[in-house]
Amino acid sequence: MDENRLAVLIDADNVPYANIKEMLEEIAKNGIPTIKRIYADWTKPTVSGWKNILLENAITPIQQYSYTSGKNSSDSALIIDAMDILYSGKVDGFCIVSSDSDFTRLAIRLREAGMTVIGFGEKKTPQPFITACDKFIYIEILKLEKEAVSTVSTTNKGKTSAKASKKIEKEIVTLITESVADIADETGWAFLGNLGSFILKKKPDFDPRNYGYPKLLPLIKSTQKFIIDERITGANNVKHIYLKLK
Template sequence: MAEEKLAVLIDADNVSYANVREMMEEISKYGNPTIKRIYADWTKPSLSGWKNVLLENAITPIQQYSYTTGKNSSDSALIIDAMDILYSEKVNGFCIVSSDSDFTRLATRLREAGMTVIGFGEKKTPQPFISACNKFIYLEILKSRAPEGKVEKKVAKSKTDGELLKKVDQGTVQLIIESASDLADETGWTFLGNLGNFILKKKPDFDPRNYGFPKLLPLIRALKKFEIDERESGQGNIRHIYLKLK
């Protein structure tokens, strides 16, 4: 199966360059970023910190002058480029990097055209933009690397350390329980491989790393509400994980 080709479009006015390396590593999990562009008025001294980051990650800066005070002209340039790329049929999906709700309609339009849209932004990102994406990843969690042997302590503890690690709220617990129930077979068992994708359809910003867990399974185990069953797949040593509400 061919690797997904992705266009990465970054709004430099609404994100920090501090997370770019981790962000590009994250994007590589979903496909090959064949187009990488970043938009801003590069004449602004405040953006000088981006220079080395762009060189290191081979990201093309797109100059967009601020013609009117208080207006973000780079938004328009990004949207126009996104539509040009869409019609060029050179990619299978888009990564839109911004904490700005102005890209909500763009994300919706790209998905209408059959594109996968992955959003990246800070925790302050408005909900409409998050909901318009197939998946939304908070930039704050990309530097959060919790050791797997210690993650269960995170479930009842709120720890920031400048990152996005928070207590698993009752709403999230209920989301997991209801989603597992929706997917369960007649015996009550749910295949873990389907559960994560199903939850994302309901809540695009769901990510176990938001709560300090590297994967969904450690989060499920920490909740202590499910039986876990590991089954042989019949192909090599691959094991499939199933869960059932206690």
């Protein structure tokens, strides 16, 4: 099966460089990053931290001088490149890495052209940009996952390696409940494989990892509001999971 070809465009002025490896690993789950570019005025000391990790991650730096004080010219360069890449027809989707709402219109335009748009940014990212993406992933999640792995590897210090789950907000429980009802068949059963993507259409920044769960199913089970049915299919005994409201 062919994987989606992705253009990864990074706004160096508006995201931290510390978790770039985790970001690229997350992007790889969604497709093949065939284009990787990062935009900044590289003469500024504020982006010096990026320079050391560009080569090892095969990211192409794009120089954009700041001609006017207070204006982010890197935004314009990224947007122009995105449209050039769109018209080249060489990719199936875009990953826009930024916490800046200036890319809201770009995300909308790319989706209008049939592109999948995945956003990456900090939790301070304005809601309009998040909503404009098909899917939005918080960088803080990747940081927490990295810390959790580190904790597991230091059990010799006597620390607990269990990651405590956050309390599930009532809003999220309602979102899941309503989404199950929306896609359920006439008997009330909904296929888990369709549920995750359906929820993302309503809430692009939905991610079980925000609540301490690695996948959607453990999160759903924690609510204790659903009946879970694992059905074995004829293909190598693969299980399909269905759920319905109790």
